[in-house]
Amino acid sequence: MIHKHYIDGKWVESSRGETFESLNPATGEVLGVLSQAGPKEVEAAVEAAARAFPSWRRFPAPKRGEILFRVAGILAQRKEELATLMTREMGKVLKEARGDVQEGIDMTYYMAAEGRRQFGQVVPAELPDKFSMAIRDPIGVVAAITPWNFPLAIPTWKLMPALITGNTAVLKPAEDTPLMACKLVEIFEEAGLPPGVLNLVLGAGDVGAMLVDHPKVNLISFTGSNDVGREIAIKAASSGKRVALEMGGKNAILVMADANLDLALDGIVWSSFGTSGQRCTAASRIIVHRDAREELAEKLVERVRALRLGNGLLETTDVGPVINQAQLDRIHGYTEVGVKEGAELLTGGKRYTEGECAKGFFYMPTLFNRVKPGMRIAREEIFGPTTALIEVSSIEEAIEVNNATSYGLSSAIYTRDIRKAFQAIQDITTGIVYINAGTIGAEIQLPFGGTRGTGNGHREAGTAALETYTEWKTVYIDYSGRLQRAQID
């Protein structure tokens, strides 16, 4: 069976007949064959979304919400099945895959409820017998281009706020995790979403590029690498499209000398090696006060060496594979860079090929010591199970090193001193700050996103997402029956 695109309420194969495969990164097993979109499918999908827009925007928002509530209910009912497929397709361990599905469920319920909110603004007018307010209007056709690391959660971050506010959409999921996207779209269909409101096109980056270029796409929401994000931003600027970007991170955990070190160790291991480090929120720098560095390094090596690699479906596995060969090579490339730059490799630094793992893309959790802030492994996003210890001598220096990167997503500080905690909240310049918790695990009801190279000022999740997917329409109603001149009369 070939998995198909979903266009205008129908599952269709590409006219060119080209296909690609989805692989299990833990075993190399082929999980499915998928139709690959060409220009014709992209055209049809965007046209369908554009045609569906006028009636969907007039469809009462609470009714749109009812459909989303049904989607959330089905997601919740099928959580285990979806999580298992996710582990097989993406590799993350089952408990994390359940978390990914749960994040999708949470976002769907949250945005479904926005069907009865989408608060506007009503303020007094400056003239008598005049009423003034601002209401939200949808933008039009949204292209949602999503990554493989959160194959269910991230599509919901984009689609739910887009659809609840009356936009229509075309989803282009990463080519490494298309089966999860097919499942999500099937669930929308089952929940009764009208044809054309959500369309799905499958394929590689060229399909995303066609969407970006299509004149009837009004808004591009992209999560992925900085290189691709920047290209999209340039194109969108010249065509006048709205674009919301979520890109890389080089997140740090700051460990002060007064920290509860065991707590910090838990946070570091979870944030650096959870999801095999393949989160944009992953901690790839540990900025530690010199008085705590030796003890932390010693204990951390022990903890990292104890992590068990394997198939994420096994209860005994702590760390699953990385997504594909190219990522494996890239991660190892950074190990070589670190060694060449003079950092001390404490553990890991190699591909892992024991037993069954030989068939998959496994990389040993890797820890570098004596890393300097200027080194490439301290500046560039690796997106794998690699983290770097950087020594500092004060909280001021720690914050300065934390902030001095071209990214700005998430930061964490471990300290028992309330003054240091507030100093960090005040002076850290990333979009997310954690106190006595690691850098990962943002919740969906608050803004998610980052400063500097991480994004372009937009935020996902929470009510902030409504800003991305709507335009303000300001309305003045003059019932005085005469000409009233603002700022003059």
Ligand code: UN1
């Ligand atoms: C991502 O890695 O792209 O905060 C998203 C977290 C998750 C989302 C990560 N809730 O780690």
